[in-house]
């Protein structure tokens with residue numbers, strides 16, 4: 001059984017960029033629902049329950065056909081949100097090895113921001129934009145619905161949820177404004193830590 005993780009901060013911690021009500025519903029309703037459906041799908045599959053949620057999603061091919069789609073959607077929703085909460089924090093400076101690596105790869109922070117924003121803004125429908133490490137190289141990518149980069153053997157470093165449930169209460173149809181403000185709540189310290197772990 002997997003538990004809904006605590007955020008590690010209050011629902012209002014990201015105000016005004018991500019509002020309290022959105023955080024509350026997103027975590028306590030949406031993330032809880034993914035968690036419950038993931039657990040329900042795994043009932044009776046003791047071999048899967050021995051693994052971490054990330055391992056299950058990494059090895060989706062090993063999940064029985066009859067529950068694979070449910071696991072992909074809800075297990076993906078479970079781990080994607082676990083990850084998302086961890087990389088959010090207000091007013092963290094862009095620095096460290098990850099800053100050097102981003103500047104080297106994209107040329108500048110502004111170019112990285114443009115590219116990441118483009119990926120987040122152009123994702124049609126529901127999904128995520130990511131900064132990942134792919135065989136040691138930084139890469140921006142999109143995933144649809146609740147798909148995870150882990151299934152493609154890519155290591156997540158940063159992501160933005162662009163499902164409407166993540167911004168609609170405050171931003172309505174203005175996804176670009178949400179993305180712009182998302183840049184004010186990136187926990188670069190955490191992203192840097194993830195980067196250092198990922199490259200080994």
Ligand code: MN
Nearest residue numbers: 030161163166
């Ligand atoms: Mn979400």
